[in-house]
Amino acid sequence: MSQLVYLVPLLPLAGFLINGLLRKSLSKQAVSIIGCGVILIAFLISLGLFFQVKANGPIIQTYFNFIDIKGLNIPFSFQVDALSVLFMLIITGVGFLIHVYSTSYMHEESTPHFARYFSFLNLFVFSMLLLVMGGNYLILFLGWEGVGLCSYLLIGYWFKNTDYNYAAKKAFIMNRIGDVGFLLGIFWLVAKLGTLTYGNVFAAAGNLSAVDVTGITILLFIGATGKSAQIPLYTWLPDAMAGPTPVSALIHAATMVTAGVYMIARSNILYSMSAVTENVIAIIGIATVLLAATIAIKQNDIKKVLAYSTVSQLGYMFLGLGVGAYNGAVFHVMTHAFFKALLFLGAGSVIHAMGNEQDIRKMGGLRKYMPVTHITFLLGCLAISGIPPFSGFFSKDEILAAAYAKNPVLWVLGVAGAALTAFYMFRLYATTFLGSFRGTHDQEHHLHESPAAITLPLIALAILSVIGGWIGIPAVMIPDANAFHHFLQPVITTEAIAEMPHATEWLLMVVSVAVAVIAILIALGKFTKRPELNEPQGLGGFLAHKWYIDELYDAVIVNPLNALAGFFKNIIEKSGIDGIVNGVGRFILYSSRQVRLVQSGQVGSYILFMVLAIIVLVLIWINDGYIYTYLSKIF
Amino acid sequence: MPIQYYIYLSLALFCIGIAGVLTRRNAIIIFMSVELMLNAVNLLLVAFSKMHHAVATAVDKVNNVGTDGQIFVFFVMVVAAAEVSVGLAIIVMMYRNAHSVDVNFLNRLKN
Amino acid sequence: MNVIQVLFWILSAMALVSALMVLLSKNPVHSVLWLVAVFFAISGHYILLNAQFIAIVNLIVYAGAIMVLFLFVIMLMNLNKDTEPQKNIWMKLAGAISAGCLLMILVSLIKQAPELQAKTAMMNEGGIGLIANLGKALFNTYVVPFEISSILFLSAMVGAVVIGKKD
Numbered sequence: 001m002s003q004l005v006y007l008v009p010l011l012p013l014a015g016f017l018i019n020g021l022l023r024k025s026l027s028k029q030a031v032s033i034i035g036c037g038v039i040l041i042a043f044l045i046s047l048g049l050f051f052q053v054k055a056n057g058p059i060i061q062t063y064f065n066f067i068d069i070k071g072l073n074i075p076f077s078f079q080v081d082a083l084s085v086l087f088m089l090i091i092t093g094v095g096f097l098i099h100v101y102s103t104s105y106m107h108e109e110s111t112p113h114f115a116r117y118f119s120f121l122n123l124f125v126f127s128m129l130l131l132v133m134g135g136n137y138l139i140l141f142l143g144w145e146g147v148g149l150c151s152y153l154l155i156g157y158w159f160k161n162t163d164y165n166y167a168a169k170k171a172f173i174m175n176r177i178g179d180v181g182f183l184l185g186i187f188w189l190v191a192k193l194g195t196l197t198y199g200n201v202f203a204a205a206g207n208l209s210a211v212d213v214t215g216i217t218i219l220l221f222i223g224a225t226g227k228s229a230q231i232p233l234y235t236w237l238p239d240a241m242a243g244p245t246p247v248s249a250l251i252h253a254a255t256m257v258t259a260g261v262y263m264i265a266r267s268n269i270l271y272s273m274s275a276v277t278e279n280v281i282a283i284i285g286i287a288t289v290l291l292a293a294t295i296a297i298k299q300n301d302i303k304k305v306l307a308y309s310t311v312s313q314l315g316y317m318f319l320g321l322g323v324g325a326y327n328g329a330v331f332h333v334m335t336h337a338f339f340k341a342l343l344f345l346g347a348g349s350v351i352h353a354m355g356n357e358q359d360i361r362k363m364g365g366l367r368k369y370m371p372v373t374h375i376t377f378l379l380g381c382l383a384i385s386g387i388p389p390f391s392g393f394f395s396k397d398e399i400l401a402a403a404y405a406k407n408p409v410l411w412v413l414g415v416a417g418a419a420l421t422a423f424y425m426f427r428l429y430a431t432t433f434l435g436s437f438r439g440t441h442d443q444e445h446h447l448h449e450s451p452a453a454i455t456l457p458l459i460a461l462a463i464l465s466v467i468g469g470w471i472g473i474p475a476v477m478i479p480d481a482n483a484f485h486h487f488l489q490p491v492i493t494t495e496a497i498a499e500m501p502h503a504t505e506w507l508l509m510v511v512s513v514a515v516a517v518i519a520i521l522i523a524l525g526k527f528t529k530r531p532e533l534n535e536p537q538g539l540g541g542f543l544a545h546k547w548y549i550d551e552l553y554d555a556v557i558v559n560p561l562n563a564l565a566g567f568f569k570n571i572i573e574k575s576g577i578d579g580i581v582n583g584v585g586r587f588i589l590y591s592s593r594q595v596r597l598v599q600s601g602q603v604g605s606y607i608l609f610m611v612l613a614i615i616v617l618v619l620i621w622i623n624d625g626y627i628y629t630y631l632s633k634i635f
Numbered sequence: 636m637p638i639q640y641y642i643y644l645s646l647a648l649f650c651i652g653i654a655g656v657l658t659r660r661n662a663i664i665i666f667m668s669v670e671l672m673l674n675a676v677n678l679l680l681v682a683f684s685k686m687h688h689a690v691a692t693a694v695d696k697v698n699n700v701g702t703d704g705q706i707f708v709f710f711v712m713v714v715a716a717a718e719v720s721v722g723l724a725i726i727v728m729m730y731r732n733a734h735s736v737d738v739n740f741l742n743r744l745k746n
Numbered sequence: 747m748n749v750i751q752v753l754f755w756i757l758s759a760m761a762l763v764s765a766l767m768v769l770l771s772k773n774p775v776h777s778v779l780w781l782v783a784v785f786f787a788i789s790g791h792y793i794l795l796n797a798q799f800i801a802i803v804n805l806i807v808y809a810g811a812i813m814v815l816f817l818f819v820i821m822l823m824n825l826n827k828d829t830e831p832q833k834n835i836w837m838k839l840a841g842a843i844s845a846g847c848l849l850m851i852l853v854s855l856i857k858q859a860p861e862l863q864a865k866t867a868m869m870n871e872g873g874i875g876l877i878a879n880l881g882k883a884l885f886n887t888y889v890v891p892f893e894i895s896s897i898l899f900l901s902a903m904v905g906a907v908v909i910g911k912k913d
Contacts, residue, residue: 615848622851636754642862657840659769677800681791681800683867720815
């Protein structure tokens with residue numbers, strides 16, 4: 001089985017090449033089969049690898065020397081251990097379902113664009129697999145950049161819309177800012193340790209000084225804030241909803257945005273050495289949770305709500321990483337992948353049925369038209385709200401328990417965030433599926449349940465959302481039932497064990513669930529009959545405008561930069577650089593026009609110049625013989 | 636005679652030739668100035684030939700050092716004669732085409 | 747001052763004056779005649795240097811053949827004072843001044859040259875300029891260039907005919 005490791009990323013790459021290069025000659029059916037098939041095979045191989053890793057421990061495959069210079073050897077290697085095989089299963093598993101979903105969702109596109117979509121999607125899966133399977137930070141970085149590229153390509157998939165292109169550029173640039181930090185962190189590692197291979201880095205981590213560890217981890221974390229949409233680089237993710245909905249589900253909810261969590265969980269040995277970094281991560285995580293959750297309350301675009309919800313849930317993962325609950329964070333990545341992919345695909349199903357309408361104020365009462373979508377969406381909402389026994393409850397509870405052990409204030413804020421989460425999710429649910437239909441008569445006429453290619457992935461993901469949490473049942477409920485911890489044990493060696501009385505733990509669970517249930521009831525009561533249809537005022541308006549963060553960034557960073565660029569373009573470039581360049585040209589033109597007069601074509605003047613030159617040469621020769629000695633040196 | 640005298644004479648003739656080339660526009664006069672310069676050089680060659688012969692004779696009574704210089708003068712004359720025949724043919728040709736012997740008409744290379 | 751010196755100065759003065767007159771004459775025919783005078787003066791110098799062969803050849807080839815050719819051409823074209831093209835006065839001045847500068851520089855150069863101090867040219871004696879001596883050199887050492895010069899003449903003749911013929 002371990003000989004097949006390289007096939008896992010290679011198959012999606014092959015799919016990308018085939019679909020991308022033959023997009024004009026393949027039929028939609030062939031494209032679908034190739035696109036989905038390679039992911040399915042990769043998933044099956046990953047499944048085989050999972051069992052092998054479970055039985056025999058990690059597999060490390062080295063293929064060739066990627067960079068081999070004096071003092072630095074970076075092999076091209078794959079490391080398949082518990083953590084990466086878990087991510088591989090999420091990526092290929094959820095990825096496969098979303099591919100299947102896409103075959104129906106994107107069916108109205110013309111064939112070459114349909115193939116382009118699938119080739120990009122396959123390329124994304126390839127990059128993401130490279131990211132999680134890489135045996136060192138450099139391969140991780142390659143995948144890291146690859147997924148950024150695919151994100152850009154897929155957000156701007158409908159490239160004829162200028163706003164979408166701006167959204168794509170915004171995502172790309174925001175990611176780039178984070179990547180600079182990531183790259184600097186890698187350079188720092190190379191400078192201090194001379195290696196990037198995980199095993200060697202973690203073995204030698206003890207030699208690093210406190211400043212080095214803090215610097216490296218903060219820089220890597222900056223990369224993670226860009227990729228995983230944390231404060232202050234989160235604003236690209238809501239705009240990234242410009243892409244097709246399955247893309248939002250796969251890239252901007254389930255997989256790519258969790259790359260930062262993967263990277264930090266992978267480097268848990270480094271991160272646990274720096275208390276400063278852990279505190280920074282925890283604070284940024286909880287701040288992101290609350291900021292994004294408050295914004296989500298007032299959004300009316302179905303995908304925007306889910307996008308801010310994603311930012312908020314990613315904040316929970318970082319809170320978990322910050323308080324040392326690496327297992328909890330990775331666990332939340334997994335459950336979040338299930339229920340958030342489910343919610344996005346459900347939203348996509350709704351948007352599809354509504355004829356590309358995304359405003360929830362024009363929906364309502366969809367329950368009776370789209371039963372499967374309704375049920376699965378409700379299950380997703382319950383899961384994200386942390387209601388037992390759905391998957392979200394177990395992962396969120398694990399993070400909150402660790403937060404309480406670290407600092408009760410973090411727990412209080414976390415529970416507040418959970419309440420907000422439950423509130424906005426059920427606001428969304430109630431406004432969309434309950435009450436009466438508020439769209440046009442034409443839309444109502446066309447409302448229908450989506451085809452099987454869409455509902456089957458929804459059902460599969462709904463099942464996973466319900467039962468996915470059961471592999472991580474906390475010890476306080478059933479002792480030794482936490483298979484998840486056990487499986488990740490070899491990779492995550494620095495888990496902070498939250499030691500507290502069982503009674504306290506039970507109390508925490510009950511309080512968080514109770515708060516969530518109250519929030520759900522309030523939301524259902526408030527929005528089922530009288531959904532918010534007016535433009536929000538006051539504080540609500542402030543939240544609806546996303547805390548004016550985009551405007552703040554525009555004012556503080558974008559506009560000054562534009563002004564500076566304008567200054568350089570109009571003043572320095574036009575008058576300075578152009579002036580010099582044109583001046584040189586003008587000088588040459590002018591002087592050559594003057595010198596040209598010498599070439600009068602008159603024999604007499606030529607002879608005169610000849611005589612004058614002879615005089616000058618003789619004079620030079622008489623005076624010091626310099627020219628003569630110079631020439632004699634040459635010849 | 637001191638050799639410098641001959642050199643000065645030759646230089647003076649040579650520079651008069653140059654002045655002729657520089658100041659006149661008549662192609663035939665310019666050509667004649669060139670002949671003048673050639674003759675200045677011939678004179679100098681013969682003078683040097685005799686100078687070397689004088690130096691050699693002081694050592695050995697019977698010698699023919701300096702013959703080369705005069706042979707050289709002979710060949711210069713040969714070449715000059717050939718050159719004059721072709722050059723005058725060109726001037727005649729030029730006169731036939733331009734009805735003038737002004738060298739400033741020979742500026743077609745300019746464009 | 748012996749006879750040789752007197753002759754030297756007379757011939758030198760005659761050569762220089764005639765050369766200047768070549769330039770200063772307005773009429774090309776006069777220029778040719780002054781040039782012939784220069785050649786005679788130079789031939790006189792050759793005789794003083796006892797280079798009899800060169801002197802005779804100079805008279806025959808230059809003063810005789812070449813200058814007659816010049817005269818022939820000038821008269822054929824009917825060139826005279828009126829048709830003489832005139833140069834810009836400034837160009838004339840520049841030409842004269844630069845020629846003068848060259849003369850001045852070269853003279854100063856010769857004055858300083860240590861190799862030429864106290865060297866004299868053998869006057870009125872020495873046999874190397876005689877026909878017997880030069881003839882031996884010409885037909886032994888320099889026979890190949892001599893033959894080549896005949897080819898040069900042939901080609902010059904052909905060239906002159908080709909250029910000069912009416913087309």
